[in-house]
Amino acid sequence: MGKCVNHPDRETGYICMKHNIYFCEDCMECRDPDIYCKFRPSCPIHFITKKGFESSEDVPDKEECIVTFQPGGKKVAVTPGTNLLEASQKTDIYINASCNGKGSCGKCKLIIESGKADSEKTSLLSEKENERGYVLACQSKIFENIIVKIPEETIEKKLKAAGMGETATKKLSGLVEKIEPIVEKVPLQLDLPTMEDTVSDFDRLKRQLKKFGYDTSKMSSNIRVMRQLTESVRNDEWKVIASLLWKKCSSEIVDVSPAKDQKKSFGMAVDLGTTSIVVYIVDMSDGAILSTASGHNRQAACGDDVINRIVCSEKDGVKKLKKMAISTINDLTKQAISSINADHKQIESIVISGNTTMIHLLLGINAKYIRREPYIPTVSEFPIIKAGEIGLKAAYYAGVFVMPGPASYVGGDIVSGVLYTGFNQFEDLTLFIDIGTNGEIVLGNNEFLMTAACSAGPAFEGGGIRWGMRAEDGAIEKITIDSKTFEPDYLTVENKPARGICGSGMIDLLSEMLLKKVIGQDGKFQIDTNHPRFVLFNEEPAFIIEYADNIDSEEDIIFTQSDIKSLILSKAAIYAGFSILLDQVGMDFSSISQMIITGGFGQYLNIEKAITIGLLPDIEREKFKYMGNSSIAGAYMALLSNTYRQQAIAISNTMTYLDFSSNNAFMEEFTRAQFLPHTDANLFPSVHTD
Amino acid sequence: MGKCVNHPDRETGYICMKHNIYFCEDCMECRDPDIYCKFRPSCPIHFITKKGFESSEDVPDKEECIVTFQPGGKKVAVTPGTNLLEASQKTDIYINASCNGKGSCGKCKLIIESGKADSEKTSLLSEKENERGYVLACQSKIFENIIVKIPEETIEKKLKAAGMGETATKKLSGLVEKIEPIVEKVPLQLDLPTMEDTVSDFDRLKRQLKKFGYDTSKMSSNIRVMRQLTESVRNDEWKVIASLLWKKCSSEIVDVSPAKDQKKSFGMAVDLGTTSIVVYIVDMSDGAILSTASGHNRQAACGDDVINRIVCSEKDGVKKLKKMAISTINDLTKQAISSINADHKQIESIVISGNTTMIHLLLGINAKYIRREPYIPTVSEFPIIKAGEIGLKAAYYAGVFVMPGPASYVGGDIVSGVLYTGFNQFEDLTLFIDIGTNGEIVLGNNEFLMTAACSAGPAFEGGGIRWGMRAEDGAIEKITIDSKTFEPDYLTVENKPARGICGSGMIDLLSEMLLKKVIGQDGKFQIDTNHPRFVLFNEEPAFIIEYADNIDSEEDIIFTQSDIKSLILSKAAIYAGFSILLDQVGMDFSSISQMIITGGFGQYLNIEKAITIGLLPDIEREKFKYMGNSSIAGAYMALLSNTYRQQAIAISNTMTYLDFSSNNAFMEEFTRAQFLPHTDANLFPSVHTD
Numbered sequence A, B: 001m002g003k004c005v006n007h008p009d010r011e012t013g014y015i016c017m018k019h020n021i022y023f024c025e026d027c028m029e030c031r032d033p034d035i036y037c038k039f040r041p042s043c044p045i046h047f048i049t050k051k052g053f054e055s056s057e058d059v060p061d062k063e064e065c066i067v068t069f070q071p072g073g074k075k076v077a078v079t080p081g082t083n084l085l086e087a088s089q090k091t092d093i094y095i096n097a098s099c100n101g102k103g104s105c106g107k108c109k110l111i112i113e114s115g116k117a118d119s120e121k122t123s124l125l126s127e128k129e130n131e132r133g134y135v136l137a138c139q140s141k142i143f144e145n146i147i148v149k150i151p152e153e154t155i156e157k158k159l160k161a162a163g164m165g166e167t168a169t170k171k172l173s174g175l176v177e178k179i180e181p182i183v184e185k186v187p188l189q190l191d192l193p194t195m196e197d198t199v200s201d202f203d204r205l206k207r208q209l210k211k212f213g214y215d216t217s218k219m220s221s222n223i224r225v226m227r228q229l230t231e232s233v234r235n236d237e238w239k240v241i242a243s244l245l246w247k248k249c250s251s252e253i254v255d256v257s258p259a260k261d262q263k264k265s266f267g268m269a270v271d272l273g274t275t276s277i278v279v280y281i282v283d284m285s286d287g288a289i290l291s292t293a294s295g296h297n298r299q300a301a302c303g304d305d306v307i308n309r310i311v312c313s314e315k316d317g318v319k320k321l322k323k324m325a326i327s328t329i330n331d332l333t334k335q336a337i338s339s340i341n342a343d344h345k346q347i348e349s350i351v352i353s354g355n356t357t358m359i360h361l362l363l364g365i366n367a368k369y370i371r372r373e374p375y376i377p378t379v380s381e382f383p384i385i386k387a388g389e390i391g392l393k394a395a396y397y398a399g400v401f402v403m404p405g406p407a408s409y410v411g412g413d414i415v416s417g418v419l420y421t422g423f424n425q426f427e428d429l430t431l432f433i434d435i436g437t438n439g440e441i442v443l444g445n446n447e448f449l450m451t452a453a454c455s456a457g458p459a460f461e462g463g464g465i466r467w468g469m470r471a472e473d474g475a476i477e478k479i480t481i482d483s484k485t486f487e488p489d490y491l492t493v494e495n496k497p498a499r500g501i502c503g504s505g506m507i508d509l510l511s512e513m514l515l516k517k518v519i520g521q522d523g524k525f526q527i528d529t530n531h532p533r534f535v536l537f538n539e540e541p542a543f544i545i546e547y548a549d550n551i552d553s554e555e556d557i558i559f560t561q562s563d564i565k566s567l568i569l570s571k572a573a574i575y576a577g578f579s580i581l582l583d584q585v586g587m588d589f590s591s592i593s594q595m596i597i598t599g600g601f602g603q604y605l606n607i608e609k610a611i612t613i614g615l616l617p618d619i620e621r622e623k624f625k626y627m628g629n630s631s632i633a634g635a636y637m638a639l640l641s642n643t644y645r646q647q648a649i650a651i652s653n654t655m656t657y658l659d660f661s662s663n664n665a666f667m668e669e670f671t672r673a674q675f676l677p678h679t680d681a682n683l684f685p686s687v688h689t690d
Helices: A027-028 A086-087 A127-131 A168-172 A201-210 A223-235 A300-303 A306-316 A318-338 A356-362 A412-421 A503-515 A561-584 A605-612 A629-641 A642-654 A664-673 B024-029 B082-090 B129-132 B169-170 B201-211 B223-235 B298-302 B304-315 B319-340 B355-363 B412-421 B503-515 B561-584 B607-612 B630-640 B642-655 B664-672
Strands: A014-017 A021-023 A048-050 A064-070 A073-078 A109-114 A117-119 A134-136 A141-142 A146-149 A184-189 A218-223 A239-246 A250-257 A264-271 A276-284 A289-296 A347-354 A400-401 A430-437 A439-444 A448-451 A476-483 A490-494 A534-537 A538-544 A556-560 A592-596 A625-627 A653-655 B014-016 B021-022 B048-050 B065-070 B073-079 B108-116 B117-119 B134-137 B141-142 B145-147 B183-189 B220-221 B239-246 B252-260 B264-274 B276-281 B290-295 B348-354 B399-402 B429-434 B440-445 B449-453 B475-481 B488-492 B534-537 B542-545 B556-562 B596-597 B625-626 B655-657
Touching: A064 A086, A073 A086, A086 A141, A086 A300, A117 A134, A117 A561, A127 B298, A134 B201, A168 A629, A184 A201, A201 A218, A201 A223, A201 A239, A223 A250, A250 B561, A264 A318, A264 A356, A264 A629, A276 A318, A289 A318, A300 A306, A306 A318, A306 A356, A306 A476, A318 A356, A347 A356, A347 A629, A412 A430, A412 A439, A412 A592, A412 A629, A412 A642, A412 B304, A439 A561, A448 A561, A476 A503, A476 A538, A503 A556, A503 A561, A503 A605, A534 A556, A556 A561, A556 B475, A561 A664, A605 B561, A629 A642, A629 B475, A642 A653, B073 B596, B082 B141, B082 B298, B117 B134, B129 B561, B169 B630, B183 B201, B183 B348, B201 B220, B201 B223, B201 B239, B220 B355, B223 B252, B264 B355, B264 B412, B276 B319, B276 B630, B290 B319, B298 B304, B304 B319, B304 B355, B319 B355, B348 B355, B348 B412, B348 B630, B412 B429, B412 B596, B412 B625, B412 B630, B412 B642, B429 B561, B429 B630, B440 B561, B449 B561, B475 B503, B475 B542, B488 B503, B488 B542, B503 B561, B503 B607, B534 B556, B542 B561, B542 B607, B556 B561, B561 B664, B596 B630, B630 B642, B642 B655
Parallel strands: A064 A146, A218 A250, A264 A347, A347 A400, A430 A592, A448 A653, A592 A625, B065 B145, B220 B252, B264 B348, B348 B399, B429 B596, B449 B655, B596 B625
Antiparallel strands: A014 A021, A014 A048, A064 A073, A109 A134, A109 A146, A117 A141, A184 A239, A239 A250, A264 A276, A276 A289, A430 A439, A439 A448, A476 A490, A534 A538, A538 A556, B014 B021, B014 B048, B065 B073, B108 B134, B108 B145, B117 B141, B183 B239, B239 B252, B264 B276, B276 B290, B429 B440, B440 B449, B475 B488, B534 B542, B542 B556
């Protein structure tokens, strides 16, 4: 206990943890910021809590409840009535919350160890779970101090990211002939000034640049450079390295340093996915990928899909989402750059590829109207931004090129994909799909590019599926079912004990269940209800993939009728998307010369089984191409070459966006496709379900 | 007394005045910033002093002396050995210190009221002054607590600035035909988005701009605009005002606001003089000058001339000088803008005109090499800067055009002068001089512009002259001497009791003393030493202009032999400058078709008398033109018109700079001109001194 800073005669237990200063009850009450805490104006984050507890963001009410999260013991003080998901979001604890607190995904399970929460009843928890004290964090309000435990399955694990690893350099090498970084380093020996040659330092610099063929009439600079210039030019006998940031129609001198201080210049390519973020650190002298890192987008705490993220940004402010994305990228940058013993200030060129919502939120731009008819993004083509302006860990002046995105639901990640796969340069028709958290399709060739997003939903990434999960350690990614015994045989990511099932596993499973007649073409169960693998879960039929005992779990891993329904809706949406795009240009699947599949998901996809369930069209198998994570690959190409950056802009401008949300033909086709593989069996001649 | 924040068991008298937190002796001693004051990192200016005293900048030694300045009672704690000038600079008290503490100008007089200072003996103080306790602040170190009084003459008074007042609008009206602000406001009605027209907000904006003929391919923007765009476009039914900042070869959309929030847009022209600063607030719709303000450049506390300012910036950091200039401008802006009941955020275009050193210091650019051979400035032509980047009171995005300056000693103020007077467009030869704190000359026509600075010194602004002063209230600005009685008859600024003599008064005086034979052509006194107006001051002959009794002063206002010498050196430098420039192009004074005189000084200049002393050449009187403050006039023109801004750049690039500092011909001519009017009487046929 200490004395109140405003009323030195009073003892009090309120303490500003940042400043180690006490406040009394009156000061807490009045809330006048000047009295409440004088240091507030100079103190952007302000921690105040009752003494003895760790910290709480922003100002708590007088009455507050303390939540302790186990394992780890992190404490947070919140106002009574706060739910446990909100409480976790006030700390740096990230737990799965696919539906952003709607109570519909059932991912945010916590176990109450001490104290009581006021939890809504939910069918998403089993009886066993209820008995063990499981609650859904988002459905549990707290009115007293409480200790909760985060179970294994709720903590996010290391993600198996696509298109990564040691082979990255090899895979991408040779794609770029001439390296043109966004920030070009130009070594210059300036003329020494004399009484006969008294032009200013800046003019002297420009004169030399002009000698080397640079168009200095279109060259600008900024106040930072002018302030450093005087000493920079004189520090190494008028030998300098000028850094030129290339913009659309001009360039800016963003740095001038003594030649002797010169360090290697790095670039960074970023794939900003809704689910996961990947960064590549690139040597800008030869294009070699020196290190990579990947991790979950921290925004996942605000929901799995872009709609939930936007909802969250409207509720809590876009800054919160911006911060989450930036901090994820910065942590990955730190990890990747320290692994090569370099300094993040050596990163001078950056390309970021992501969907339209992710890019808006990253830049702190309002994304509100992306989810409202007529679905208008704020910006499609972005000016070159400086890293320091948005808080990215890099040289302050590092040039950031953001992949342009033609529409609210077809973004820069898809433009990246087209850039990388390059089908926009050929006469033959290509059908391109990126299956990530959404499903974006591009149909086109060197004459046109038509694109659409087909609201596949997050099912293939585990969203809305009881045991669905991302391709993390322990996710079932391949599965077969014995036609006689119905015994499943599966493989998991990294061969860890099964924790759930990811997208490729689900396709396998659905296909196997269909072919082995566990379910019919309508998706309904037709297996003998007495079979040991058949079970009723909340009065719903379900198939047991793995028994709890085999994996040291409390619960069997099951696949329910609802899960099947979700998956069928997703695959139907994608297939309908293909059909309608082709319809629009008066073609059908036979006109396609190749079908490119990209996305984190695509990496593990079994084409044959995807055709069996009617996700992919029944065409010649050799027409299918897996291209892995094309978003990061395109970003890498744009990082190294201005030709590619300009091509990306051209691709984005060429794309015609077709909106399915109010398209009747799409709705019809979508309905027709809600069958395995399709209501029109003629479309899938090679699939035999009987 | 209170408890130490680090050692709560100890009472102490040390207090951080900003945070109201106490520290004990140990904490003061150790100086570890973490222990010393935890708040330091978030606290740029850190006040610590013994309790009971007002404040002291930065960290004092354990032992300290308290200086109290009267009138006002402002207190400051300083380390023993600090001189009184340095002590005053730690507060917001500004006292005259023309020589920046060298002890040579004698301006920084203070009276010691209590306590003792260790003062150097100086001939710049009279015996009477010594008796009354006068000291020079810069020559007086303190080792104990002291109370000093700032006498009337040391406090800066309101300056009579040239080219100002109600007539400003009239004088400048009609100069600009078509208004092209740096930040252009474009009202736009955007198309409402539909499902058929889903381009992004930003593309929608650019599309409309394109319709109005703007080249959007060269248009960029920034992250601030993109963050405000979403709501701005929707706030007034897609009616917006876009603000375009015009740069060299491109434009930047710097603001987009709902049309209904639109306010009047203002511009600001700034004359950043070494001595005084003038601002004009301009209505950008019609160019009307709505209000003006002027004041002393606060940097004056660091010396009268540019050299002293640079020395100070090297010693104390350029940030200090930057802050002084910015705060002077901001105060004037506040004054001018509040007089028209407007908000400073309505200022969206700014032009600043000043000499090269002033501009460097204002922008926080190192000016070190301006004063070192070969005299190289860091920047001559400045990119458009945003007001917010340098801390100017205006819209954050307000575009700042800085008048380019061709050389270290011929700056943007002279370019402004040429732009305003326009002689660069005529075939006839013009000789242009700006007599401010320095004396810059331009010779030229529509084919060439040759320029030089002639180190006239600050004599004409009162520097180095015992009773010299600027054209403030009470300055003698006109004077005649009776040829028989030698009684002077004078006028003062605002008819206030005489406090000293300003530039135009000195020219009058020198001319009168010469013509009435108080002195000879060599400047030596030849008046009867028994004449009551003759006096010896520190063993030096002097002329009494006014008796102390008549003006309720302690001292007679006198003009000494040294003063005459200083003035002769100044006028000789200027005349030599004229001659050498003409020599360089093989011409003489007869080739000149007009002679333009500008500068704050020029306003009150008596041409005839200036010729008599040999400051101006003896040519036809009708060739002389007074043009007032041409620096602010040129800034005003550039503010309103891009044509003029581009012309200013062209003028600066056309100028050839001639350096006199190592020019033998100049030195010879300078020596020859140190006579009244000149050693070669043929050059001044109309001057009759006998």
